[in-house]
Amino acid sequence: MRRRDFVRSAGSAVVLGALPACATPPPAESSFTLWSWVHGNRDRDAAEWRRLFARLREAGFQAVLVGGGDIELVSGAARAEGLEYHRWFWTLNRNGDARVQEDHPEWFTVSRNLESSLEHPPYVGYYRWVCPSRAPVREYLRGRIAELAANPAVDGVHLDYVRHCDVILPRGLWERYDLVQDVEHPEFDFCYCEVCREQFAALDGRDPVEIADPTADEAWRRFRWDSVTGAVRELADAAHENGKPITAAVFPTPSIARRLVRQDWDRWPLDRFFSMLYQGFYLEDIPWIGDGVREGVAALRDRGDATPLNAGLYLPSLDPPALGEAVATARRAGASGVSTFEMDGLTDEHLAALRDAVS
Template sequence: MKLPSKLFIALLILLLATLSTASSFWQNRISSLEHDIAELRTTLETSRLQMRRLDYPKLEEIINDCEVNLKEAQRLLTEKDDSEEAQTLIVNVVNMLNDIKPFLCESLSVETRGMWVDNFTIDTFYTQEDVAKHLDELKAINVNVIFPDVYGNGSSIYPSKVVPQKQKFQVMFEEKDVLEMIIEEAHKRDIEVHPLVRVFGLHNGAEHFIDSRSDWLDKTSEGLYTLSNGYFWLCPAHPEVREYNIAMLKELTTNYDIDGIHLDYIRYDADFGYNDFMRSLFQQLYGIDPFDIDSPRMESIFTVFKQQFVNKFIERTYYELKAIKPELLISAAVASPYSWGKNDLGQDWLNWIENRQINFLTPMSYRTTVDQYTSTVRSEINTVSSRSYIYTGLGIYLYDGSVLLGQIQGGRDSQITGQAVFSTANMKSYHYKALKDGPWRSPAIPTFRDPLNAAQILIDDSIARLQEFEPVINAEPELITEYVSIMKDISADIKSLDIRPWDTRDLRQENLDEVTQLEPITLLESRLI
């Protein structure tokens, strides 16, 4: 049986106490907590200097209570070195310091907060009430975009004329449509819906293809359909595979009131790409069967050859779906780091950005520690170099709520404007509490739908912060006045911009008039650096 976290902490402390003399253990524990409290006060001071909006009176009250409790525990231990009352006070301080962590994170007014709603979660839906309850939970932590897993393992959750529907949803929903329910309930709560489609990864859902379409299946360098994991893949090079998937995506775009399409498994698996059709085509072009490649140069050529089929599919997806629904945003979950996806998985996602064929990406930057995650995020930012939006993935199955808070702050400090949590089935109560009490406690607008509006809100917010925190940041009043004046000019220039909406524009079409309009803002920004 899993013990509640606070009870577990208390029992652990008591267990450790039995392994040492009572007096030395508890005295050492007090010293450690006093150090933690001193660091906490430093954190609050730093937060003020960084102009973070926190509930400082409440936080200081909690810290003061901790100090009072520790002093009382110290007094009690002086009188009796195994005082149970002192031990209880110390345990309470430990719990108070753990509970305070989420409240040290600011909740921003502009931030993309994504959530992958995985197939395990959707499989628990039997009624619209189930869907509504789940969306209530996501709304309570102020998620503003979801990526529901609507097609995976070779079948869909919705009735389709293109792909087979999962039997469970045929039986349980009969004439109803669970995807329509998800969209309806999400939109009621101002949450965008970007259905996730697993494009080339079939996993263990190949039965629809094994008998009549086995030539669609990709193969490994040893001519096998799967590796040891038993997962099947479709071949990105096969023309019929591409048409099949494009038809599915067009059906989704046409039939549903969706806000975007989110592509997953838009790649090969490692050691795949040796489908018979692909081998034959490569041999026609380069005079060698990929099975017989034995030089680094030709291996590199084959890698680029594989990438081109994924790149072309992205291009078709973007322009053919936008032709149906111009406001639709196309995004993809991609390998992280970029070099791994490009070299091992045939996924050159920087190519999609450079060719303006994607609205945003969610690199799956799943790392165990805050430092590892932050390092990965900065690497991806350097790769993208402000050419597109990226919202890095948070692999919460790897860690607890404390690390989640650290990774969100690490991402913010790295200047990304949002993140996406993987995934609903991995959400534990401590993750939920960390987000609800911490960085996602207040609603936020996403940055991908209307960047101009987001920028306007952010610049106006920055002006308000400078004025609000002026007594704290200890800057020259003249400097504050100058900064506020510059930012007010930027705000006025943003309001006067006459440029195409981000979500419906053709990203390929440069507009010199828009570039000219942005130049004064760029010059003003340079004065703030």
């Protein structure tokens, strides 16, 4: 099994189960929103940011999810062009956090092989994850979210990498990266750190490293879902206490997310979800996007609320006609909008297709 760079937003392959044939009625036209992820750490001045954001606004976009870069500079440009500025935050993947890596190496997740993701990052070098079971990790992340939410230049906080490492990657990437992941391999199975083991033993009476088949153990799976969910609840509190909404990029559907990245997102108290419905990663076509939207919307409805769900769309897999079809498919399936990954990939032809799809 070779270790190579792979697309950071990769999901994990699974065939969607059967879904009801009837489509959820689309939301009212005024509530269907266009968003885009934006890499904010580009070398651009305020005038260039304003030009790019004006281009989005003219195409009907309402908001941007911006990672990196100067908050005041990019937020000021976005707001000047009538767009909301939401700060895109890498949550449990702390690869770029030198202070944490240097001061708290014990915070990082441990594989079933008992190797730290700090010292032995799975797949690629930037896959260094902190453990959501640890109280100091939650306290640290809560402080970071509170700081962002308290900033007047920030309209909302957007979580990413709020999960465990992918135990299985998308089927569409196996051949490209010489991987065979028809089972859960121990080097990609997290987290078996001392804190997780102690907490699970206190709840269940067993040490997870001694479970004969941890991949099939429901209690052990549930523990890891709950550890991420517990952390998200604290981060949501931090944002809401500062009067700001909080959102997250999540794996395509609740069932895919639970199985492949230990992410139980339909239980999270967020203000909007962005499900990454990147059909090419899953060797699927555009109708699959609609199936994923229906599953996500149904799961949120079943919990008793109508939290908006935007379909995340991956531009390298969508030429302009396909993007228009994907937007229309997501809207018919009940999505509250879409978000594109990412702004720099939006050609004039893409924007024209978006305008036609939502008109």
